[in-house]
Amino acid sequence: MEGETGTNNQFSNYSFMASSSPCNPYNLSSQQQEPGLDWEGMLFSNPYGLVDPNAQQGQQQQQQQQQYVDSLDINGGLRNDQEGHNSGGGKEKKSGGRVKKASRPRFAFQTRTDNDILDDGYRWRKYGQKAVKNSSYPRSYYRCTHHTCDVKKQVQRLSKDTSIVVTTYEGVHNHPCEKLMEALTPILKQIQFLSRF
DNA sequence: CGTGTTTGACCGGCGC
């Protein structure tokens, strides 16, 4: 919580980057996002432009976004401990042996939007909501509903600028985007058909 | 009835 001014500075930086990134699937500088799919974003193997810290190829903006996630608290909340935070409460799941995960890629971005829920093509199930300190808005916790997928995301509206929603993704989907596949299937079939000649 | 949300309780990490 110390150094709030620093936080503010970086936040404003980030805001600029997020809204100007050409590859950010959520490049939503204005209210209306495409209700349907974001093709440009989803056609990447990494639908969110998640930044692998080890990857060199990432664009500058993405790297900076990742830095932001690593180094900042979002309203005093999001910490990036080196274990990637496996902790978190929850009853006896510890004994069940929830394996410590290596640090997972995290990616946060801001969108200027009225609705908190972004249609990113994946299905999410909300599993928690908490009021966080220094913020008048609660933080919502979502998990990908796909059985084998353990991707999570946090959504929180900024108290300083209520038109901005901060979304933090943790992990990478290990399955194709359902909506994308749904949309692509007829096209792929046609391609297969045509390629026989 | 299946799926997703709400919400209070619980847990672990961290600072003091």
Added chain:
DNA sequence: GCGCCGGTCAAACACG
């Protein structure tokens, strides 16, 4: 050791 706080669980609930 204690209290605060963020993250998660899971029962109850809502909705199609």
